Amino acid sequence: MRLYDTATRAKVAFEPLEAGKVGIYVCGPTVYDYCHVGHARCYVAFDVIVRYLRQLGLAVTYVRNVTDIDDKIIRRAQEQGEEPLALAARFTDAFHEDMRRLGNRVPDVEPTVSGHLPEIIALVERLVASDHAYVVDGDVYFAVDRFADYGALAARQLDELQAGARVEVDPRKRSPLDFALWKAAKPLEPSWPSPWGAGRPGWHIECSAMSERYLGATFDLHGGGMDLAFPHHENERAQSRASGGATSFARYWLHNGFINVRTAELGEEKMSKSLGNFFTIREVCARHEPEALRLFLLGTHYRNPIAFEIDARPEGPTFPLLEEAERRLGYAYRTVQRVRSARSSAAGAALSGAAPMGPALAGSGPAVLPPADAFRERFAAAMDDDFNTAAALGLLAELLAQANKLLDQAKGQPRDVVARTLAAIDAGLETVSAVLGLLGDDPQAFLQRRRDKLCQARAIDAAQVAAQIAARGAARRAKDFKQADALRAELSALGVELMDRPDGTTDWVVREEPVSATP
RNA sequence: GGCGGCGUAGCCAAGUGGUAAGGCAGAGGUUUGCAAAACCUCCACGCACCAGUUCGACUCUGGUCGCCGCCUCCA
Numbered sequence: 259m260r261l262y263d264t265a266t267r268a269k270v271a272f273e274p275l276e277a278g279k280v281g282i283y284v285c286g287p288t289v290y291d292y293c294h295v296g297h298a299r300c301y302v303a304f305d306v307i308v309r310y311l312r313q314l315g316l317a318v319t320y321v322r323n324v325t326d327i328d329d330k331i332i333r334r335a336q337e338q339g340e341e342p343l344a345l346a347a348r349f350t351d352a353f354h355e356d357m358r359r360l361g362n363r364v365p366d367v368e369p370t371v372s373g374h375l376p377e378i379i380a381l382v383e384r385l386v387a388s389d390h391a392y393v394v395d396g397d398v399y400f401a402v403d404r405f406a407d408y409g410a411l412a413a414r415q416l417d418e419l420q421a422g423a424r425v426e427v428d429p430r431k432r433s434p435l436d437f438a439l440w441k442a443a444k445p446l447e448p449s450w451p452s453p454w455g456a457g458r459p460g461w462h463i464e465c466s467a468m469s470e471r472y473l474g475a476t477f478d479l480h481g482g483g484m485d486l487a488f489p490h491h492e493n494e495r496a497q498s499r500a501s502g503g504a505t506s507f508a509r510y511w512l513h514n515g516f517i518n519v520r521t522a523e524l525g526e527e528k529m530s531k532s533l534g535n536f537f538t539i540r541e542v543c544a545r546h547e548p549e550a551l552r553l554f555l556l557g558t559h560y561r562n563p564i565a566f567e568i569d570a571r572p573e574g575p576t577f578p579l580l581e582e583a584e585r586r587l588g589y590a591y592r593t594v595q596r597v598r599s600a601r602s603s604a605a606g607a608a609l610s611g612a613a614p615m616g617p618a619l620a621g622s623g624p625a626v627l628p629p630a631d632a633f634r635e636r637f638a639a640a641m642d643d644d645f646n647t648a649a650a651l652g653l654l655a656e657l658l659a660q661a662n663k664l665l666d667q668a669k670g671q672p673r674d675v676v677a678r679t680l681a682a683i684d685a686g687l688e689t690v691s692a693v694l695g696l697l698g699d700d701p702q703a704f705l706q707r708r709r710d711k712l713c714q715a716r717a718i719d720a721a722q723v724a725a726q727i728a729a730r731g732a733a734r735r736a737k738d739f740k741q742a743d744a745l746r747a748e749l750s751a752l753g754v755e756l757m758d759r760p761d762g763t764t765d766w767v768v769r770e771e772p773v774s775a776t777p
Numbered sequence: 778g779g780c781g782g783c784g785u786a787g788c789c790a791a792g793u794g795g796u797a798a799g800g801c802a803g804a805g806g807u808u809u810g811c812a813a814a815a816c817c818u819c820c821a822c823g824c825a826c827c828a829g830u831u832c833g834a835c836u837c838u839g840g841u842c843g844c845c846g847c848c849u850c851c852a
Contacts, residue, residue, distance in 0.1 A: 267781085285852075293852085300852040330850070412847080418779045419848065461850085483852030484782085490851090514852070515782080518845065526844070530851060557790065557800080563783065563845065579789070582801055592814075640791090649791050652799035662815050666808085739810055746812070757813045767813080 259314070259642045262561060264487055264511035265411050269644055274478050275509060280311050280318045281477035283469040283508070285486055286368070288325040289349035290334045293356050294536035295551070295566055296483070296517040296529045302552055302695075303514045303560040303645075304481050305362040309693050310641050321472045322365040323465060324350055326372050327458055332447055342448050343372060356539040359548040361695040369468040371459060375450050377467040378459045381501060382439045382452075390500040394430045396442030396455040402435040405496045407504070411511065412488035437493055439463045462493040469507075470498065480508030484561075487513050513561070520565040529566060537566070542577065547708065549696065550584035556647040556694055557583070585770055587696075588708060593658045594687055595701035596665050601680055627664075627671065627679045629656050633686040637693075647694060657686050712768035716753050723754055727764050730756070 259272045274280050284304045287293055301322075308320045325331075326346035335342040350370075357364075371378070382398055385391040390404045402408050402416070409416055419435060438460035443449035449456040469477060475498070482491065491511065498507040518526040519535045529536050542551055558564045569576045625631070633653060640649035661683045664676060671679075691698040713720055730745040746756055749766070757765045 287852075288850090297852050303852095328850095413780060414848070415779075485847065485851055488780090488847060489849090516846070516852075528846065528851090532851065554789095559791075561782085562790090565789090565845095567789090579801095582789075586800070589814095596815090646791075649798070652791065655799050659816075663817085666816055734810085737810080743811060750812090755813055758809080758811095759814095765814090 261510060261512065261644050264513050267413070270510070272478075272510065274316065275476060278315070278317060280316045280479065281473035282308060282311075282318060282320050282479040282481065283465065283473060283477065284320070284322045284365075284480075285465060285482035285490070286322040286324050287349075287353055288328050288330060289346045289353055290328065290331040291349060291531065292352055292538040292540060294529060294531070294538050295542060296536065298356070298360055298539050298551060299517055299555050299560075299564065300481075300483050300514050301357060301362050302360055302555050304512075305360075306556065306560075306647060306694055307479075307481070307512070307645050308365075309363065309695060310645060313689070313693050319367070319473060320363075320365040321367045321369065321469065323468055324353070324368055324370050325461075325464065326350065326370045327448065328371075328461065336446070346372075352540075356543075359543055360539065360552055361549060361698065363695075367472045369472065371464045374464065374468050374471065375459070377471050378463050379440075379450075379452050381463060381467045381470070381497070382459075384501045385439065385497060388501065390497075391439055392432065393454050396457060397430070397438060398440035398454055398460075399431055399436040400439050400493070400497060400500075402433050402437075402496065405500050407499065408435075408496050409492065411492045411495050414488060414492065437462065437489065439497070462490055463497060465490075465494045466498040466501075466507075469494075470502070475502040475506045477508060479510050479512060481512040481514070484513045484515055487511070515558075515561045515563045517564050517566050519568060521568045521570055523570070526565055537568075537575075537577075542580065546577065546580045546584050547587060547704070549699065549704075550580050550587055553587055553651075553696055554580055554583040556696070557651055559644075559646055559648050561644075581770070584708070588705065590654075590658055590697055591699070591701040591704045593661050594697055595705070597661050597680060597684055597687065598701070600665055601677075601684060625675070625678055626682045627660070627675060629653075630660055630679050630682040630686065633657055633682065634689065637686070637689060641693065650690075650694065654686075654690055657683055709768055712753075712770065716768065718752055718754060718768060723749060723752075723766060727756065727766065731762075731764060 260269045261272050262269050282304070284301075286301075287297055304320075304322070308318055311318045324346075326343060331346050332342050335345045338345065382391065385400065386393060386398060389401075391398050391400050409419065416435065440452060440454055440457050440463070441460055442454070443456040443458065447458070449458055469480070480491065480494075495507055499505075517529045519529045519537075520526045527533060527535065539548075539551070555564070567577065567579050569578050629636075636653050637650050640646045640653065643649070661680070664671075664679060664683075687697060690696055710720075712718075726745055726749055730742045733739075733741040733745065749756060750769075753769045755767050755769050757767065759765060
């Protein structure tokens with residue numbers, strides 16, 4: 259398996275530190291607000307990476323922290339007259355809810371800063387003792403010039419950094435680049451006792467302390483958003499290597515690309531809280547199936563930027579790419595439903611056109627028809643290549659088309675070949691569900707939920723639709739097609755599309771495009 | 778100013794030295810009483826532009842243009 263390592267800026271072969279085991283640390287959220295689509299992308303990407311590593315049979319320890327002590331949390335809490343840790347707890351719950359809806363698995367360990375003060379203080383003490391850090395008035399700073407390799411992760415030159423430093427420099431720091439490991443307490447801020455007096459941890463030290471606690475001084479993978487590479491990850495690395503040895507800490511660095519917001523009038527810009535142009539996961543999920551967001555995100559390789567298209571309308575913004583993803587999901591679930599029901603029906607009796615297995619056919623020909631026969635291998639090859647979910651979804655598209663084709667007309671294929679191919683397709687769908695976290699819902703439930711939602715949006719009364727369908731059925735049986743078509747047209751005007759099944763029953767869906775004012 | 782990324786059909790998006798996956802939209806067809814769903818066929822002689830390397834380049838090298846980001850909190 260090959261992955262792109264930020265530190266070496268190249269795709270490299272992945273070799274776990276310890277055969278059969280993988281330790282991965284992903285920087286989690288600072289919980290002072292609801293998570294937006296950008297966060298969703300990061301956590302979906304790493305969820306898939308963890309799922310795939312597990313699929314390969316590796317014993318993965320997935321650690322994703324929650325930062326619950328931080329300047330922004332304190333500020334927000336003061337604004338709202340709330341205790342900082344209470345506010346953090348509230349948004350942690352919201353975060354967990356968002357993750358669950360997106361289909362992300364729960365990490366093995368989800369450490370909080372507030373729960374790891376002893377580890378953090380011990381690490382700072384070690385850095386002070388080894389002269390990698392110094393104390394000024396109750397603050398503790400990391401001395402960047404005591405770590406020769408500083409800047410190597412994010413490819414920064416120290417002199418250039420200093421030239422570009424725009425923040426006002428604290429004159430007590432030896433170098434402008436030095437960063438706080440421990441901050442002395444200020445009035446009205448939460449604080450904890452330490453050897454340097456009451457205070458709280460700096461931003462970067464938590465990840466160093468907590469990754470060491472749960473994964474050891476050296477571990478395999480460290481992930482996060484691209485913007486975290488510098489300075490956050492550079493600083494983590496400096497702290498950890500200064501205390502744990504020159505080759506310690508993360509062995510590979512993975513960084514996901516960003517979400518840009520694209521609107522007709524403003525063009526593209528990064529989605530971020532500071533720009534105020536973000537859409538929260540919950541607000542997007544109020545309009546669309548969370549799984550549609552997941553499918554949308556996995557449609558682009560995790561390191562590439564994604565333009566999140568916004569169609570600004572008087573009645574509120576819509577997300578055309580999510581609408582497309584949701585329609586696609588409808589197709590996928592309809593197909594899954596067909597596959598499962600065909601496989602469970604007796605002897606594949608529902609299949610048309612499949613020739614009975616004869617002696618001449620037994621043992622000859624392909625056991626499983628392409629492309630289903632090679633799905634597993636090709637899926638693995640895509641994922642082995644730096645977790646290429648976009649390529650994997652291309653393979654899924656072929657698999658779904660083959661399933662429908664086979665189910666529509668088996669074209670004289672031996673029945674056992676059809677059965678085996680369907681079994682292979684089903685197995686492929688299981689793999690997709692396990693690794694990508696897609697199509698794991700009950701198809702019937704998904705389709706029903708979606709139709710209900712569309713009905714509600716258009717004020718369609720399902721009982722009335724059923725009555726109209728019954729009336730049309732009677733008309734059809736009486737061969738009164740004029741009347742039947744009139745009823746169909748009536749429903750169609752409401753946005754209801756009828757689908758006559760071969761068995762004489764009629765199913766219906768709500769059309770997804772807005773109904774045009776005049777035909 | 779330094780560093781990094783991106784630019785592939787109307788739109789989304791893989792590919793990254795051997796002659797352009799997949800999806801959406803569109804056109805035609807099969808099927809259907811009519812539809813819908815589903816399937817099939819078609820849809821980039823070309824991968825921002827220019828110049829090189831090569832038997833061969835979307836893929837490598839150099840340059841140009843455009844967009845985004847990091848260097849400050851940020852997924």
